Amino acid sequence: MSSTRRTPTREEVEAWFTGLIDGTRTRDQADRWAARWFIDPHAAPVEDGVVEWALDLLHGIDLLAGPDGRFLHTTPSCAHG
Template identity: 50%
Template sequence: MGRLNRDEADRWAARWVMEDGIVWDDLSWWALNRLYGIDLPAGESGGYLHDDEQVRTWLAELRKRRAM
């Protein structure tokens, strides 16, 4: 989908979510919290808790919110 794999995106978002002293606007916080945990496994099946379709839905929602 993008330039980062899921593990890289999770680590990047975690850095910002865990950073003390930063006050995020609502949209940024919403987006960071979607990315943080994007690499969580669904279980023994080897898939992800949040599948590619769900990630695409998040991206569409982000674009919609940014346009407001």
């Protein structure tokens, strides 16, 4: 069976981080977008190590650090990842 979803480019991943920083994308949207390459059996394997690292960060970008509602990954950490 062939893959039906191609691997994202570095530019696409960067656009998701930019969207998080400028507020045009939500953390939930970014998490769901990146999750596809971890849970979709039809997703193409990620060959680029930088893209894989960035997808891993985006997949979980909406995780809370604790019960106070702060996010595990702050907006500045997204900008300087």
